[in-house]
Amino acid sequence: MRMNSLIAALALSAAAGGACALDIQLPPETATYKDSALPGYQLVQRNCMTCHAAQYASSQPPASPRAYWEATVKKMKKPFGAQFADEDVPAMVDYLVKTYGAERSAAMPVAAAAKPVAAVPATSGKDVKSLLAANGCMACHALDQKVVGPGFAEVAARYKGKESVAAVAAHIRQGGSGKWGPVPMPPFSQLSEADAASLARYVLSR
Known part of the structure; x- marks a missing residue:
């Protein structure tokens, strides 16, 4: 009887806790990846921020070698299911290891900021x-x-x-x-x- 009463009390407690779930509003995401002229910068911007904030990269160990970043990027694709092409992986890894990892001294100069579009260009012809x-x-x-x-x-x-x-x-x-x-x-x-x-x-x- 005591065991049955304890189980019933725990069930009621769990139900009450579920009914009082909080609605938490997270602040807008403001972090960005570090600007770079490396080709992988644009790929990381496009492919990684869909699922997590830019702080993920900056929170990794700064001495992480290229193999570490390659394993991390591949893990995001499989098993986690990130939607980017296999051929994007080398450039993404190169940017990450040279910007946040063990090869930081090999990074290229920061890319210039994109200029605003002043007028409507002609159609490119691409579908x-x-x-x-x-x-x-x-x-x-x-x-x-x-x-x-x-x-x-x-x-x-x-x-x-x-x-x-x-x-x-x-x-x-x-x-x-x-x-x-x-x-x-x-x-x-x-x-x-x-x-x-x-x-x-x-x-x-x-």
Whole structure:
């Protein structure tokens, strides 16, 4: 009888605790990866911040060798399921080990900041679907619903008539945080102005 009473009391306590769950609002993410001219910088910005903050890299042991970072990046892809191509791994590892790990002295100079888009460039000629796929846009966005970031239809509804194609293209190339919630959008400065404008037109047309 005593055991049954104890089990019942514990069950009630657990149920009460579940009913009083707290709704915790986390502050917006502001940390970013260190700027670099290394090709892996853009790949890390694009592929890693979908799932975790930039502090993850800076919190790793600073003497970590290349093998450590390679194992870490591969672990994110499998078993954790990060959506980036196998061919991205060497450049990502190179950036991480030269920026946060044992090869920091071998890092290249800091990249220059992306310049704002002053005017709408001509269409690049590249297919928009190819641009979406090549830059992993659909890993965070869908056409009409929120995934990690807002759906394109929601972006179009907010910006159409208020933001020009050039302004939206600049948002794409420069990234940002706080506009659509706590998850930042990494910069896509590897895009040409024409390609960014093509994507901006596509988003605003939804």
